[in-house]
Amino acid sequence: MAVGASAGGVEALADLVRALPEDLAVPIVVVMHLPASGTSVLPAILDRASPLPALPIADGEALAPGRIYVGPPDHHVIVGRGELSLTHGPRENGYRPAVDVLFRTAALSYGPAAIGIVLSGTLDDGAAGLGVIKAHGGIAIVQSPDDATYAGMPQAAIDRVDVDHVCPVREIAALLPLLAAGDPLPAIGPALLPDPLLDVPTSEEHASGFICPDCGGALWTVDEGGVARYRCRIGHAFSEHSLLTVQGADVEAALWAALRSLEERAALLRRIAGRAEEAGNRKSAASFRAKAADADRQAEVIRAGVLPAPLDVGAAGGNVTS
Template sequence: MRTAGRDVVVIAASAGGVEPLRTMLSELPGDLPASVMVVLHVSPRGTSVLANILDRAGPLKAAPAEDQEQTQYGRVYVAQPDHHLLLHEGRTRLSRGPQHNGHRPAADPLFMSAALDAGPRVSAVVLSGTLDDGAKGCEAVRRQGGAIAVQDVAECAFPGMPAAALAAVPNAVSLPARGLAHWITAQTRTPVTAEERVDDDGTEWEVAQVLRHAPIMDDPNGQLLGLTCPQCNGPLFEQHSDRISRYVCRVGHAWSHDSMIEAQSDAVEQALWVAIQRLEERVRMLERMLEQAGERGQRNTWARYHEEANRTREALRTIRGLQSRIGNDGDNLLSS
């Protein structure tokens, strides 16, 4: 079945992505024959002013997405804080399902749900941002016949997300923000043919988990690893695709390579701070016991506590050094 053109546009951005978003929307026509869905990584707390910013950027009406809205042409649907935005049966869906790549909202659930719902009618765009959220989603869009474009990495304040998308889909188009707007418009005028669905690679289960339509699975289409999810400590499964691998736990938390490394670094740092706090408390307790043993003339007890206090101080110095090194090494690894 042929359709008039790609009438579903999904856009993802993170750090440094607001300005190119505004630029893109300022160049899109008011009669765009497509609906636009936008995810920006934002804090889960408080409110977002992104919809107001984008509403003033150009002729398209932008507003925070509501659950179960029938999508309309010429409208921009903006993900709300702490809610994934998805497309399901032609309607917007909001969900507080499992985080993806440490984010909610995240790019991958939106892109994957759109790929499943609209197939070749999808145009996906990845703008400036750190790490690699959106790469798996771009691959899902490609598998279902959609088109992918990314912001030119030379123009990006943070090129991580566009670079990861290009690694996952090497034939994706790379353009500056204004060029991306014209590319989107051209895609809406490019007739596409609905093809048969390709074999599922786990995308359906992940989208169903975000929508909370699927039960916890013993084997979420992957190889069981000797690793645990940084978020829920459940067992992790590695999923392989054409160019990328990712990690999924039984409840649906999903991690790309870079987001997994960062999440593990955060978990280790948190554990080290807990250890530092406990060791400092132990030093204070031993010092108190030392004072009391000295007052009572308990020489052997005083010597034992003194030796233990020295060992604890040495452990404290070691862990403080590790905490500092892990933070720096993690930053260096992710920027390399």
């Protein structure tokens, strides 16, 4: 079983594992979006909460039933046949570890035996990978959006994948022993995937006309498990929503940089104008002050685009009296 979470995921994961039976005879592999630096305390949190032992994944870790394997920061988790491996490969949807990588490799290695579970989180990491699990005959489970602290990831999965079960976390925990009760299916994938990040089951690629925000390479449009994705030759991958989010952040950063440059230019022009006046060059001083005023006007246009509009208290809440 493969579980992915992001914002709000610690609480959801703790609730999930707390309700698991101690005789659950399947391995559970967990990844969560984490800061790249430092050591994750998530394995310790889940170990205290669950009747099953939870441990951080080591590269080459053998899969054993009745254990919870937790992915470390800044590494993708690759599900192979009977073992787990770690890679520092290209980010997907801006994340490493990415839920899509976990789900996709679980589907490639275990086919109909793979179970993917999407929990609380923002944006839509995991939706494409869950689609690959479904395409290989596996089972897709999603936390109910109204049960999640952040509904973005669950709702994206529901919108894009024909999921099998949508329910609160505690109901997911009750469902898992029933799904694990059947005869276990053998792994079907190769012992070692030739390239678990780039060897992706997709439809034909088409040039998108967009640029990868991570490396500057061309992005190609692909279909992964029925979900539209953008992938560059390096391996960086984005859903439509995650690409839009990254582009928005890049545009905002560029606007702030332009605003700073224009304000610095205006200040320098006024300083030059002052020195020109001291030297008696009034015509030059006037020209520099006019250029400074132009820079100020340009800066105001950009400032209006990046700063939120002030709240109109009167319009929002009626008349305000002192």
